Amino acid sequence: MSATISHSRPPVSHPVDILRFNTCGSVDDGKSTLIGRLLYDSKSLMEDQIEALERSADITGGGQINLANLTDGLRAEREQGITIDVAYRYFATPRRKFIIADTPGHVQYTRNMVTGASAANLSIVLIDARLGVIEQSRRHTCIASLLRIPHLVVAVNKMDLVDWSEERFIEICDQFNEFLPRLDIKDVKFIPMSALNGDNLVDPSVHTPWYVGPTLLGHLETVHIGSDYNLNGFRFPVQWVNRPNNPTDRQLHDFRGFSGQIAGGIVRVGQKVMALPGGQTSTVKEIWTLDGPLPEAFCPQSVTLVLEHDIDISRGNMIIGLDQLPGTGMDLHAQVCWMHQRPLQRGKKYFLKHTSNTVQAMVTEIDHRINMATLVPEPAPAELVLNDIGEIRIRTAKPLVYDGYATNRLTGSFILIEQGTNATVAAGMLLPSEQLVRPESGDYVI
Amino acid sequence: MSSYHLDHLQHLESEAIHVMREVAGEFERPALLFSGGKDSICLLRLAEKAFRPAEIPMPFLNIETGHEFPELIDFRDRRAKQLGAKLIIRTVDDAIARGFATPKPGIVSRNQLQTPVLLGAIEEFKFDCCIGGARRDEEKARAKERFFSFRDSFGQWDPKNQRPEIWNLYNARLNQGENMRVFPLSNWTEMDVWEYIKKEQLEVPTIYFSHERDCFRRGGQWLPVPPAHTGATTPDPYAGARPTEKEPVKRLVVRVRTIADMISTGMIESKVHSFDDIITEISAARVTERGSRADDKASEAAMEDRKKAGYF
Structure with missing residues (x-):
């Protein structure tokens, strides 16, 4: 493809919000080309980037500019022509700022897709129009569904190579729709x-x-993401206790605030809240920020709460509202994606990090492993290996306060960390607890 | 759109504050890398937002090459004082004198020599985490960086063996001697940085605005003429970075878009006097900010190679 740089960029006015999306597909489905093209056609590329492309075209591409070189940043990738890790790209239009996670399609790199997709509002699954839906497409869609990514785009690429055949397009849509009902994706x-x-x-x-629908960029600019955050049920994992201990300023000397990012719901001054796992209740006295106190705050704002009562709260605790109560327990049931060469080992101790809380944990059962070719769960496998997805039972050393992942992505997710190497070995999505926090009794306090 | 809505800067700010508080919560001896440049200026404001009304619970650290713009040094020192923070400075000069940094013969740039100095400071103060202002949009190798970037006991980055980062759950666990680099501005672009500086009305060093300066042309860039060499008995620290007879000096109206030190910062011809001017200029710019950094032009993998060796 020949690249000219004669076009000027549109003036960048202030984008109104951020859309995070990731791209997934098999090797050679054209992911990097798609991103390169989006950047190029939305005039987000700069002359020096295009020059660098032209330089590498002269050296390795026989004069052909390869837009994929824009995202394949590392030397190893350029040499091998593959993407070995998640690469993040940024561009903005007057309507939105976009964060792209370019995630590789190789079977062995599923963990990178989970990494790139976990925070996404939207996933693009690329399909080669000649090949149609293959195992990789199903795997990627399954992961997007598991991660509860609210929006999915199926990009049927290389349509030029099937003569822009509408029949072929419909055929691929049908192939896709065949397995979609087994998954949990609402907007495709x-x-x-x-x-x-x-x-x-x-x-x-x-x-x-x-085709009468929107272009890809048109869709990315307009898809509704306003409801992607959970505004029901106040959840506030405490990250840091703010105690100035300032001896010269009396007001500051007594200041005791709890700092964190709201993981769900809305909090208001005067609202009754409960601190867990202690179970003490209090009232919100002040929502402190550097820019002045707020009457209310919502997910995902970062604030500091001051409570009426002096209660013992530390990092890892959660402050909640009293209306929609979270679950609690030491026996967890979760879906996991295994991300490490060393397989999941039943009975082995891991660290489990959930919100700002890290506890010891042990995997007690492996209920099933999903067969990625058929998307059918296979019961009681001996182990989960790298890139496997399955359902497991975990026992933690201390009770956790959590929501089901389907209810709240932030309070329903965790990672497992291998003790000793400190490697992140799994991404976990909690199933709802059978036991809810009970506000009037203390029997969940252990 | 509902009233419970954050715009893109509020989103980025909240994300960065969360990252900073995770550092305060997870590490015993963190430091914040503060150079006085625009990105670290944002870091300082975010630290205030994360930790006030308490003190910012970590010292500031800066590695000097010895070729700094004097305006930057003044600004850095003043800002640290205003915030009541402890500022630790370690220099390439000192590292050369003590023998743990060795200049390559004929290479005047001390960019690469910052790495052993940084690693030396980490060792000296037993820092387990350094917060830096790097952004993923700066450069291709940076685009693959995590928020929490693990470094082994040699300070090395291994791009093929990064910890997966899922949701906002950062694995901060380390063994003895290992450390973490944390980048709260990972998702910010150059435009976001300036929009934030404008929104927060943050002070920046004067060299970001247009001013008159003696410059000379080298490697396709306008480089600043270094300050005169005064000490007759000591070797000229800028030897090799001064204009030759074939490189005539011109008085130009210029500014910096990105700051390294005087040797590796290209000046751009520009007439901007306000944050709005800067934002307008960037939105019309046809090259990236790194296009004026000589240190990145060494090879296509220049940044990748430096990061693997333990660079910021």
Whole structure:
């Protein structure tokens, strides 16, 4: 492809919000090309970046500019022509700022897709129009579903190589719709495109008069993400206790605040709250910020809460509202993606990090492992290995206060850390607890 | 759109505050790398937002090459004092004198020599974590960086063996001698930084605004003429970084877009006098900010190689 830099960028006014998305597909589905094209066509590329592309084109590409070189940042990747890790890219239009996680398609790198996709509002699954839906497509869609990514785009790429056939496009949509009901994805958009030539990426393609939907960028700019955060049930994991201990300033000397990022719901001054696992109740006296006190604050704001009563709260505790109570317990039931070469070992102790709280944990059962070819759970496997997804039972050394992942991504997720090496070995999504926190009794306090 | 809505700067700010508080909560001896540049200026404001009304619970650390812009040093010292923070400075000069940094013959830039000095400071103060202002949009190798970037006991970054970072759950666990680099601005772009500086009305060093300066052309860039060499008995620290006879000096109206030191910072011709001017200039810019950094031009993998060796 020839690249010219004659076009000027549009003036960047203030984007109104942020959309995080990730791209996934198999090797050679054209992920990096798609991102390169989005950056290029939205005029987010700079001359020196294009020059660097041209330099590498002269050296390795026989004069052909390869937009994939934009995202394949590391030497090893350029040499091997693969993407070995998650790469983040940024661009903005007047409507939105975008954060792209480019996640590789190799089977062995599923852990990177989970990394890139965990915080995403939207996932793009690339399909090669010639090949249709393959095992990788199912795997990636399954992971997107497991991670509860609210929006999915199925980008049917390389349509130019199937003569822009509407029949082929519909066939692929049908293949996809066959296994979608088994998953938990509510919003799916199919878009026919050619990333290499830019068809239906930023501008509508002349080759697809039969397609009436939005272009990819048009969809990314307008998809509704306002409700992606949980505003029900106040959850405030305490990260840090703010105690100035200032002997010269009396007011500061007595200041005791609890700092954290709201992980769910809304908090207001005067609201009754409970500190867990202690179970003490109090009232919010002040929502402190550097910019002045707030009457209310909501997820995902970072604030410091001052309470009416002097109660013992430390890092790892959670302050909650009294309306929608979280679950609690030491026996957890969760879906996990295993991310390490050393397989999950039943009976082995791991650290489990959940919100700002780290506890010791032991895997007691492996209920099943999902067969990625069929998406069917296989009961009682001996182990989970790298890139496996399955359901497990965990016992923790102390009770956890949590929500089901389907209810709240922030209070329903955890990681497992191997003791000794400190490697992050698993990403976990909690299933709802059978036991809820009971506000009037203390029997969950251990 | 509901009233419970954060715009992109509020989102980025909240994310960065969360990261800073995780550092305070998880590490015993963190430090904050403060150079006086625009990114670390944002870090300081975020630290205030994360930790006030208490003191910022970590000292500031700066590694000097010895070739700094004097305006930057003045600003750095004043700002640290205003915030009541402890400022630790370690220098390449001192490291060379003590023998744990050795200049390559004929290479005047001390960019790479900052690495052993930084690692020396980490060792000296037993820092287990350094907060830095690096952003993923700066450079291709940085685009692969995590918020919490693990470094082995040699300070090395291993891009193929990074800890997966899932949701906002950062694995901060270390063994003896290992340390973490943490980048709260990972998701910020150059534009976000300036919009934030404008929104918060933060003071920046004067060299970010247009001023007159003697410059000379080298390597396709306008480089600043270094200060005159005064000590007749000592070797010139800028030897090799002064204009030759074939490089005529011109008085230009310039500013910096990104700051390294005087040797590796290209000046751009510009007439900006306000944050709004800067934002307008960046949105019309046709090169990235790193396009004016000589240290990145060494090779296509320049940053990757330096990061692997323990660079910021």
